[in-house]
Amino acid sequence: MRIAAVTTVLLLTGCSDVSGIENRKSFGPITTMIDLFTSCSLLKTDVGPVLFDACWRPEELRARLTENGVKPEDVGTVLFTHGHQDHVAGLAILPNARIAALAAEQEVLTKYVKGDATIDDVLTDGQVLRFGSTEVRVYSVPGHTAGSAAFLVEGALVLGDNALVTAKGALGPVPKDRSADPDLNVRSMVSLADRLKAEEREVKWLVPAHSGGIEAGSALQTFADANR
């Protein structure tokens, strides 16, 4: 199973000319935690730490949390961009974390999470989550998986595997063979760009899981304009 996961991640990065992930890099309120070719993000709030995805190898996640001063048992919620193995396996060291995801992701979570993968907090498109004084907005962006989500928190757009940042600093799609419905993935990203613009949301940072992030929210609009 572990070998299969390595292969998956290598394929994802090997197909694209992506920017490198920087461990402990901050994008506004969130901090990147790396595990080889994938990453998840830490958000510290007044009511405790929240994660965007649970990273991959459990002991690597433990090390990343420790270097950020976080005890695994203090993580109260993981907001899932999607349920692929390299985004969920770290749940094994998070005994108190609630699983928060869009309902459509239950099947993928059931496939890849060991033990009980039942979604504790079923998210909905457009929902505003509050963790103390921190607001997180939920956006449904199906395509990479049926229940893929993006999250906007204080200007940081957490993208999971819905897009990648290229080595040239542009936002691009993930390789087609990695997504359940690659065309829908791109259409969802175009819709997300249009929606964030219509809602007049400030997007300062774009933070994918399998590449570095960038401080260039306008790259999302550029991506959308190039893919209509």
Ligand SMILES: [Zn+2]
């Ligand atoms: Zn994925």
